[in-house]
Amino acid sequence: MNQRIIDLFNTTFQNITALTTFDTTKERTTLQAKKESEDAYHNSEDYKHLLQQITLKKQKISENDKAIEHNKELAVLKNKIDSDKHHLQICVALKTLLTTRIQVETNLAIVSSTSCTEESLKDLLSSLNLYSLSLSQEMPSELTNQFTEYKETYQTYLNKSMNVVSMKLSNLMKSQNFPKSPLTETTKVKSYTDFLQSHLFAQTTPKSALSNALMTSTILLVQQLFQREDSKLYAYTSLDLVIPYIR
Numbered sequence: 001m002n003q004r005i006i007d008l009f010n011t012t013f014q015n016i017t018a019l020t021t022f023d024t025t026k027e028r029t030t031l032q033a034k035k036e037s038e039d040a041y042h043n044s045e046d047y048k049h050l051l052q053q054i055t056l057k058k059q060k061i062s063e064n065d066k067a068i069e070h071n072k073e074l075a076v077l078k079n080k081i082d083s084d085k086h087h088l089q090i091c092v093a094l095k096t097l098l099t100t101r102i103q104v105e106t107n108l109a110i111v112s113s114t115s116c117t118e119e120s121l122k123d124l125l126s127s128l129n130l131y132s133l134s135l136s137q138e139m140p141s142e143l144t145n146q147f148t149e150y151k152e153t154y155q156t157y158l159n160k161s162m163n164v165v166s167m168k169l170s171n172l173m174k175s176q177n178f179p180k181s182p183l184t185e186t187t188k189v190k191s192y193t194d195f196l197q198s199h200l201f202a203q204t205t206p207k208s209a210l211s212n213a214l215m216t217s218t219i220l221l222v223q224q225l226f227q228r229e230d231s232k233l234y235a236y237t238s239l240d241l242v243i244p245y246i247r
Contacts, residue, residue, distance in 0.1 A: 090140045103127040104157050
């Protein structure tokens, strides 16, 4: 046991002696040469160029990060603008529907009154045409119900307009004992007839069932004007027969 302790002590002593007497000159020389080489590289143009490249890349990365954030902000802003634009389209479309509807109602009320003039007939015709044109416009999906009602109301206004003008034409010609007596209000008769023609006889597109029914009732209404004992035009059935007497 004592011998083992003595051997361990001797080995440890030898190791310590070897470390204290070890020549580190070579290692120091190697490390010094390496340090000088690194210092020389750090002071070289290549190293400076590398640092510049690294700096530029860092700047580019920073700029790209800013651009990405900016694009995100732009995307949010674009979505908001698109949303606002869509809401504006809804408002404009709704305003168009309401404005056109009010114009037709106003003009129809004037034509229905006793103060109906040729100008008021033109205004009604213009507003009806504008109403018809607006039906061909694309509407936002949010206004589907309103647009459906708007379409249905157009036919109602058209029917009312035709009926009002037809009755005015009928009453006017009856009061003048048409076609025997000279017409003292030729301009009015012509205006009424032109109005009816513009919506019934001059249409080039296929007519709906309501339009066909309205045309038939209008023709029959005018036909009644000729079903008097003093008229020689009893057999005629078309509103076109009125034209020769008012041109």
